[in-house]
Amino acid sequence: MASKGRECSIANALGVVGERWSLLALREIFFGNRRFDEIARNTGASRDILTTRLKTLVAAGVLAKIQYEQHPPRYEYALTESGRALQPILLNLMEWGDRYATSEEPPTAWRHTCGAEFHPRTTCDHCGEPLGPDELSPIRVGRVR
Structure with a gap:
């Protein structure tokens, strides 16, 4: 069932970034901490919650997931144009x-x-x-x- 209320860009934006751990992950990336372990340590988010939030931000085009090591595969997160905005x-x-x-x-x-x-x-x-x-x-x- 669709929610009632005014069509709103604020509500649309909150659907992407309106969660505590998403905003704190973005804070860390703005501070230059782009790797999962750094983000987890500095936000205090549990690994499963942080994984979910980062996947959402990548899917929304706010972050890009970039591989920096092949064996084992390791990734870091970079701000896209949308993220920098x-x-x-x-x-x-x-x-x-x-x-x-x-x-x-x-x-x-x-x-x-x-x-x-x-x-x-x-x-x-x-x-x-x-x-x-x-x-x-x-x-x-x-x-x-």
Whole structure:
């Protein structure tokens, strides 16, 4: 039976990456940890759950599975164009977590190539102004199924 609700790109995206272990695996790959054992160690995910999540991300085209050793066969994971496009989302989620869900000093900070500490910001493509809390309105609203 089909679920009821609004047709929504957020729901579609969550169907691919909206699970804790998927996002943490992507975090590790963004940090440069591309091999299964590194990802498992740094996320704390069980091997069977991590295997399932990585297969889902590969099937969705977010990651590519690349063989780096033949005997025995061993693989690592690389971000595809789709996977690299998730970087701003993960950075914004981390920034939100630093601000609202982490009581101590944030565990990770990012430095831009200019030398300054990096904090993500959403701006308008047209005017370049940063997004304020009440400055958006939908121009199309998806249909309710």
